[in-house]
Amino acid sequence: MIQKIKSPQINSIKWGKISTGDGHEYKDAKLFPGGSREWDWNETGTHHRPGIQPADVEELLQHGAEVVVLSRGFHERLQTSRKTENYLKERNIPYHVLETEAAVQKYNQLREEQPAGALIHSTC
Template sequence: MCLQHLRHNTCPMSSPEIASLSWRHMKVKGCSSSYKAYKVCPGGSQQPADLEEVLQKGVETLVIGQGMSEGMIYVFGNVTYLEKIGVELRVLQTVKAITEYNNLVGQGAKVGGVFHSTC
């Protein structure tokens, strides 16, 4: 469920589980690469660029990890947009965000996320 799968839509349309997290390293279950940040959504994972791709995958909940020390500042001028399209937003410290994300994946939820393992 790495970048090539996300781009070519060759994997199941479920959200991948985050397998491990440590400072500057995150690993998605089923992906051999690790990164310091990930964008995950139904169908795969990749390093984050923009949220639009995640939203286009039909997520109902978007979980954002603010970093290990909550150093990532998110300016959400589009919170109203997320509400309008029916996407619930959860912004948490990264360890808590990954726990929340994995719990939602385990429940079969249509969940997407963007996580940073630094800051």
């Protein structure tokens, strides 16, 4: 049986701080099979509106994510652009758009079951 590479667990989340099982702390995080890194919105032009861009999730898929969790922030101010949802649908990638704490819970569950990716926003 081939063992797939797991994505790092999120150990804790609070306003402005995400702690991961691979020993990192981030304000906003990209998590994917085999690792994590800071999610820098400036790289893709992400803003609260129109929201998460296709380029934000592309890296997760390149690392082998087969399901994606997108967080909206603690006050659900971060949107997900329609282009991003279409991008995932066209590739038959299941995805979940949730409030941050619910997103962390869902991601931690999914990462145990299959290669998962997540974009976690730790503020608004």
